[in-house]
Amino acid sequence: MFTFKEDQPLKIKVFKEIYMGIKIMSLFFVVMLIVFVPLDKYLRSKLILFSFFYFSYIVLTCFLFFNEIEKFNTFISIFDAIFASLFIHICKDKFYSFLTISYIYIMFEILINKKGRIFFYPFLFTVLDFTLIYFYPENSININTFFHVFFMYFFAYIFSSIVKEQLELEDKLHFLFSKVENTNKSLRKMVDMDYLTNLFNHKSFYCAFDRVLDHYKNSKMEFSLALMDIDNFKRVNDTYGHLAGDFILKESATIISNIAGSKHMAFRYGGEEFALLLEDTCLHPSYVICEEIRKTIENHIFVVNGDCIKITLSIGLMSSCNEFDISNPSEFISNTDNLLYKAKNSGKNIVMIEDLDKLLDVI
DSSP states (O other): OOOOTTTHHHHHHHHHHHHHHHHHHHHHHHHHHHHHSOOOHHHHHHHHHHHHHHHHHHHHHHHHHHTTOGGGHHHHHHHHHHHHHHHHHHTTTTOGGGGHHHHHHHHHHHHHSOTTOTTHHHHHHHHHHHHHHHHOGGGSOOHHHHHHHHHHHHHHHHHHHHHHHHHHHHHHHHHHHHHHHHHHHHHHHHHHBOTTTOSBOHHHHHHHHHHHHHHHHHHOOOOEEEEEEETTHHHHHHHHOHHHHHHHHHHHHHHHHHHHTTTSEEEEEETTEEEEEETTOOHHHHHHHHHHHHHHHHHOOEEETTEEEOOOEEEEEEETTSOOOTTOHHHHHHHHHHHHHHHHHTTSSOEEOTTHHHHHHHO
16 A cells, blocks of 8 residues: 655654653553552552553664664564553453553554555454463453453454555545645746756746845845846858757856856856856956856867867946846846947956946955
8 A cells, every 4th residue: 555655654653652661651650550449469469560661662762763763663563462462451350441452552553564564463462361261260350351452453453554544545645745846846946947058947037136125125234236248150060060059058057057056146148148147246356257258168178079179258236335226127128238249249258347447456
């Protein structure tokens, strides 16, 4: 049957923790019997002996449980059956209602043990009862008590089956929701990413720019925008073919994103044009990054089908330190675009900013 294995161990562990709590409470109950309930000397001595061994056993099982030694599960369950059977026989006359411990025992054993073994431990419990009836008929539970235990096992099995079905249904729903979420992530990636360069696309750029602008309004931390265009890209396509052009776009995108790093966001703005958003970055470090990108592209050799191709990049760079109308974000983008065209018209292969000479003096 279907199970979602990532969550199931956690849920089973919760049942085991509850079961360990019930064991400790049952020991406390036995101690209360010995201390506060008037019992005959023989029964009291049996309870004291039982509680001594039961306390030692609980200490051992707690150690195994908290150290997650799973291979001792069978050992623990067998002793659970022995202790539950013995205690019911000891208390059959005085504390008949304590038979409900068998219900709890059987229910939790069915829940925490693997399928195919769920009958073993209740069966062991029943065999122990029959053994005690056979060898100690004068001090054993009667047949009515045995049927009482049998029916509790029957109802415990039904209850545990319902719980397991519920857990499996939850697992299926969790799995389906996970599949839907993963599908949605894939769809969002398809919508937000450029399929060729694996950069964010034109649509994503405007969403990211609005977010950066909001951050700037709140923090007043400067940001920069660079628009980049591959020089003479049409000539590359006409000379070497569009597949070569696609290869150059992909490799250029990789260079840009590697130099920009995870702090900044690179986009395929359109065609052979890229955009780079540099959040919390003023003009000088932005210029250094753009210059590194420009020089790396200029010195890089693109090898396509044995042809060695070299290209250059023109860049327009605008920073929020330049005055602009914050209520009109498109003006900022338009000014950056104008700087890119200025770079194109100034001989290409250059990073163009406002007051370039002033910045170079600072550098």
